[in-house]
Each structure stands twice: as C-alpha cells, then as structure tokens.
Amino acid sequence: MKAVVVHQPGGPEVLGVETVLDPEPGPGEVLVAVRAAGVNHRDVWRRQGALGPVVPPGILGSDAAGEVRAVGPGVTGFVVGDRVVVCPGRSCGRCPACLAGQDDACPAFAIAEGAYAELWVAPEDRVVPMPSGITFEEAAAVGIPYMTAEAALLRADPRPGQSLVVWGATGGLGVAAVQLGRLRGLRVIAVTRRADKADRLLREGAHEVVVGDPAADDLAAEVLRRTGGRGADVVFDSVGQASFGQSLAMAARGGVVVTVGATTGGAVGLDLATVFRRRLTVVGGYLGPRGTLMRLLGLFARGALRPVIDTVLPLAEAAEAHRRLEAAQVFGKIVLTP
C-alpha cells in the first residue's frame, strides 16, 4: 500500500509517500481501506517529534473513514464493504472505566496512528458504522476535533443561554466548538486573528466574533465589555500559553476554563488567587469516549451539524496540508484522500 511514512522528525518535507507492506488484520481486528483521513494539529506535533519518537512504521494520522477490506478471526460486527469510521482512541477494553463506556478514562488510553495510508487496521470495538448522509471526507473530519469539543463541553456542563468563548475559532477544533456550543443553546463568542473569516464564523453559529491576537491584544477586556462586565461562563482554550492568562481573566465568577490543547505551548504562569477568589474551575479535555463519536455521527447523519472542510488534498500532498495548518491558513479541516 501507499502510506505517508515519517523516518525522522522534522519539517513538512519529511512527509513522503512510500510503498510499504499491506497490514493484515489479526484476531478481532478490521482492515479498513481508508477513503479519507483528517489532518489534526496533533499530527504536526508528532511529525516534529514534540510528542515523543515516531515508532515504526511511522505512519501519522488518527482520523479515518473508509470501507472494510477484510476482517480478522472472531470479528462479528462487520463484513467486507461496510462503510466505517475509525475511532482514534484506544484503550484496554477490560478495566472498569472501559466497561462503563468511559474508555477515555482508561489508564491505557491513547490516540492511535496510521490513517495517512491506503489501509489501516483497528480493533473491531474501535470501528463504528458510518451513517448514510455524510461523505467519507466529512466523516474523517469528525473524530478528534468534534469528540474533543463535545467531551470538553460535557465536562464544563453549561446551561442553555450561558456564554461560551472559543479561542482559535477558525481551526478544526474551534469550528467544532462553535457549532456544538450553538447546538447546546449557548451564546457563542468566537475569537480569531482572522478578520476575513468573521462572516464565516457567524454562519457556522457564532453570535459574535472578536478579532485579535492573544499575544498582542487585550481580548479579555473585549469579552468583558461584550458580556456587560460579567465575563464568559465557559472559555474553550486550545491555544495555551498565548491565551490562557486571558482565559482566566475573561471567565465569569464561578466560570469554567476548559483546556483542550496548547498550539502556542503548554507552560503557563498561574496566579492561584485569580482562581480561588473568583471560584473558577479549570478542566482538561482529551478526546472523549467512543460513544461520543457514535452520538456525533448521528447528529451529522440527521443534518443537525455539517463538518466544515477547508480543503481535500491527495495523500501525496500531506506536506502541503501540514504547511497550511501550521500557517493557520485553514478554516475547518484539511482532509487527505489516498
């Protein structure tokens, strides 16, 4: 099969297409012919070596949709030709958390890789049926961004009518948070550096758009102004170092700051007095359970939501996909097609 293989960490240029041995499904595994693979910021960090060494075969990518090509011994839920989505989370499947459907709380929980390829093997319980009514490209755009945003909103648990600030709102994760926040009946304030994308954010569900750079502008003051001095009930922060201090400053008393990523770095200074005097809650979100993916796919199948796809590129242009993502030139998701 053809696959994008990383031998050494580095810039986008290390993403070259090679012909490698076809994987084969073992007992309880499903071999998926990948029709579309989502590109995530995580893939960029993996390519850079920022999340530890890339282990052979060194194929990146954690979100894929496709068709079942073959099944291993003991697989009962799928047959060749089924349209499926691969859940990026992996867990032991046996511990109390897994058995309770909270696989993201499993001590062995990890995010799988191998989607930038023509074929990908996954355990049967990590493969979910792809509903009709969405394309392979859309289905491959759901996993990490929508699961992460939904799981984070569940943890923050806001009531309808409360306010939600979304940093980095034009990215794949940001757009997902805007759409899901709107669906929950929240008042969504989208923050972006890109004035040219404000209209699109309004169309995707934002009530208001704040344009500015977290590293240079006092956007907390702007959010406070727009909330009558009260601040936001929930702040969804995937930016990290450049925004986190402002996230705390713009949160309402008793508000929740959800950290789901750190595109500008993860080390932040934190004045605890800000947290305890204003009774803030800081919550972490990391993907979410498999059940969330199934529920989200149902929302897409019913037309309640539509994944936003910026560009579809052939697998051979994975390097270009990473360049665009790193240059923040994307609105929504980039998807690769083998």
Ligand SMILES: [Zn+2]
């Ligand atoms: Zn487990």
